[in-house]
Amino acid sequence: MYDKVTGRSRGFGFVYFSEDDSASHAKDAIDGKALLGRPLRIIFAHEGVRGAPVVVPRLHHSGNASSNEPGD
Numbered sequence: 001m002y003d004k005v006t007g008r009s010r011g012f013g014f015v016y017f018s019e020d021d022s023a024s025h026a027k028d029a030i031d032g033k034a035l036l037g038r039p040l041r042i043i044f045a046h047e048g049v050r051g052a053p054v055v056v057p058r059l060h061h062s063g064n065a066s067s068n069e070p071g072d
Contacts, residue, residue: 014045 001010017023023044031042 001013002008003010015023015026017026027042027044030040033040
């Protein structure tokens with residue numbers, strides 16, 4: 001994937017497999033391997049979630065996750 005403005009690589013891409021088993025084997029084979037001195041991080045994208053909000057719990061100083069409710 002390339003940035004539309006700068007034309008530089010955005011650092012990620014997509015690969016489609018016709019079979020889930022093939023995708024799993026490919027992920028297991030290359031996840032964490034180095035490419036040009038940097039580790040590859042392979043994750044599966046989920047269809048239909050583009051632009052959906054992601055709620056990440058906040059951590060208090062005690063290290064416990066809390067909800068994102070106002071007043072926390």
